[in-house]
Every structure is written in C-alpha cells, then in structure tokens.
Amino acid sequence: MKILIVEDDSRIAKPLAEDLRHQHHAVDIAADGIEGWDYAQSTEYDLILLDLMLPRLDGISLCKRLRAKKSNALILMLTAKDTTSDKVIGLDAGADDYLIKPFELEELAARIRALSRRTPEVKSSILTHGKLQLEPNKNEVIYADNPIILTPKEYLILEYFLRHPQQVLTRAAILDKLWEIDKCSGEGTVKTHITNLRSKLRAAGSSDNLIETVYGMGYRLNAIDY
Structure with a gap:
C-alpha cells in the first residue's frame, strides 16, 4: 500500500x-x-x-x-x-x-x-499467478514451493503486478505508486529493480518472461506461467 x-x-x-x-x-x-x-x-x-x-x-x-x-x-x-x-x-x-x-x-x-x-x-489474502504465490499478511513469496527473499521494493513491485495481472504498468506509474515523494528516483531505478526481481524469480524456477516487457509501454505479467 x-x-x-x-x-x-x-x-x-x-x-x-x-x-x-x-x-x-x-x-x-x-x-x-x-x-x-x-x-x-x-x-x-x-x-x-x-x-x-x-x-x-x-x-x-x-x-x-x-x-x-x-x-x-x-x-x-x-x-x-x-x-x-x-x-x-x-x-x-x-x-x-x-x-x-x-x-x-x-x-x-x-x-x-x-x-x-x-x-x-486488496481483498484477497493470498495472491497467485500460476506457481507464484504472495501472501501479504505474512510478507511471504513462494514459487513452486521455493521461498523467495525480496527487498521491500521488489516485494512492492511484485505485489503491484499481481494485483493488476492484465494491466501494462509503465515505469512512471510504478514510480508514482511505490516510491515516496521525497525519494529522487528515475525510471532507470524501476528497470534495475525489475531486472533483480526477474533474476530472483528465475532462480526459484520461473520462466525468463514471467514479467514481460511491452516495448514502448511498460511491463506486465505474462498470461502464461510456464
């Protein structure tokens, strides 16, 4: 939130x-x-x-x-x-x-x-997408029974995607939603966090394209979780 x-x-x-x-x-x-x-x-x-x-x-x-x-x-x-x-x-x-x-x-x-x-x-207690699960009440993320340790910002980004699974999220929208007003962060910061998030998801067993890039627009969750 x-x-x-x-x-x-x-x-x-x-x-x-x-x-x-x-x-x-x-x-x-x-x-x-x-x-x-x-x-x-x-x-x-x-x-x-x-x-x-x-x-x-x-x-x-x-x-x-x-x-x-x-x-x-x-x-x-x-x-x-x-x-x-x-x-x-x-x-x-x-x-x-x-x-x-x-x-x-x-x-x-x-x-x-x-x-x-x-x-x-935010009505759902557990957010799921294929083998991926995020439980807000416990701040836990699991992929195919493998726990994933995320930084607070990576966690917020992943939760934002899970709450908007069909939506393309621009870097500007992610900044506005998840960064504090007094934090000087450019859109490159969002790209870095998403790169790190993808890496951790892959290490747990997800596909390379679970968070896909929609060129010229932003990012979204892939409809198919391989």
Missing part, C-alpha cells in the same frame, strides 16, 4: 513510517495539514494516517476537504482524544477508523489489514 502519515510530532511519525516500510509499504510523511493536503493532491494514496491536532489545518478539516474532493483513500485518525463525541466527529467527517494514542504498532498493523479488506484491490 502507499501510505501518507500526517503527523506533526516526528517522534511518532518517523518510527511509525520505518515500521510500515518494514511491512513493505511505501510511506510519505507530512508535518502539518496543509502539507498533507498538498501531498494528497499530488499522488494517490491507499491509506492516510491522520492526526487530529495539526498545525495550519486540523485533521477534521483536512478529512472533510479530502472527502469533498472525492478522495477514495482509507483514512485512519490518530488522536489522544478518546471521548465518544470526538470519535463521532472524526467518523462523521469521513474517517474510516479511529485509533487512540498511545497505541501499539501491532494494533495499528491489524487495523490497517482490516481496513484494506474493505477495498476490492
């Missing part, structure tokens, strides 16, 4: 982002509501972790603004306020869930998994 954290306390935001990246998510951090709004307008996020109390634009106002603009991102509010009225206000503003600070990272991960199951794109 591509996740935006809107949190002004770096002591919370940075460790949270690091933990989510270890779970194979692409994560951006915005330090206030206006920056969060700008980020959300520049790229499409699957999930926004939104603090309630923010400088320049508070979380409730940002949530309402996002929903008014028809944002389909899942929104999970993070706040130290735990009264029923505060929860109702957040949910009525368009939030999908509400988590009280302080919270355990395990609980947050469970909430994210629960929210992700609401969207058709």
Whole structure:
C-alpha cells in the first residue's frame, strides 16, 4: 500500500513510517495539514494516517476537504482524544477508523489489514499467478514451493503486478505508486529493480518472461506461467 502519515510530532511519525516500510509499504510523511493536503493532491494514496491536532489545518478539516474532493483513500485518525463525541466527529467527517494514542504498532498493523479488506484491490489474502504465490499478511513469496527473499521494493513491485495481472504498468506509474515523494528516483531505478526481481524469480524456477516487457509501454505479467 502507499501510505501518507500526517503527523506533526516526528517522534511518532518517523518510527511509525520505518515500521510500515518494514511491512513493505511505501510511506510519505507530512508535518502539518496543509502539507498533507498538498501531498494528497499530488499522488494517490491507499491509506492516510491522520492526526487530529495539526498545525495550519486540523485533521477534521483536512478529512472533510479530502472527502469533498472525492478522495477514495482509507483514512485512519490518530488522536489522544478518546471521548465518544470526538470519535463521532472524526467518523462523521469521513474517517474510516479511529485509533487512540498511545497505541501499539501491532494494533495499528491489524487495523490497517482490516481496513484494506474493505477495498476490492486488496481483498484477497493470498495472491497467485500460476506457481507464484504472495501472501501479504505474512510478507511471504513462494514459487513452486521455493521461498523467495525480496527487498521491500521488489516485494512492492511484485505485489503491484499481481494485483493488476492484465494491466501494462509503465515505469512512471510504478514510480508514482511505490516510491515516496521525497525519494529522487528515475525510471532507470524501476528497470534495475525489475531486472533483480526477474533474476530472483528465475532462480526459484520461473520462466525468463514471467514479467514481460511491452516495448514502448511498460511491463506486465505474462498470461502464461510456464
């Protein structure tokens, strides 16, 4: 998933982002509501972790603004306020869930998994393509019973292909979906990661053309897994 954290306390935001990246998510951090709004307008996020109390634009106002603009991102509010009225206000503003600070990272991960199951794109617990299997809940990849160890970015790329098996994915689309805004990566970086991913898949027994190049357009999963 591509996740935006809107949190002004770096002591919370940075460790949270690091933990989510270890779970194979692409994560951006915005330090206030206006920056969060700008980020959300520049790229499409699957999930926004939104603090309630923010400088320049508070979380409730940002949530309402996002929903008014028809944002389909899942929104999970993070706040130290735990009264029923505060929860109702957040949910009525368009939030999908509400988590009280302080919270355990395990609980947050469970909430994210629960929210992700609401969207058709991530409803399947195990993604398969022929002999290839990817299990998001365990971050495991197997080809013909052979486990494959991938880097976080290789894992995200493979998951993206598996979730769009009939679609040609351009390098620009892969960059936009899987790289953080503040990471300076060109399209050559995508080519390098796909080359490495192909090599690991071949070592596990896949064909050379499991991820095929559609010249002049991008890449897609081969319909036939030899």
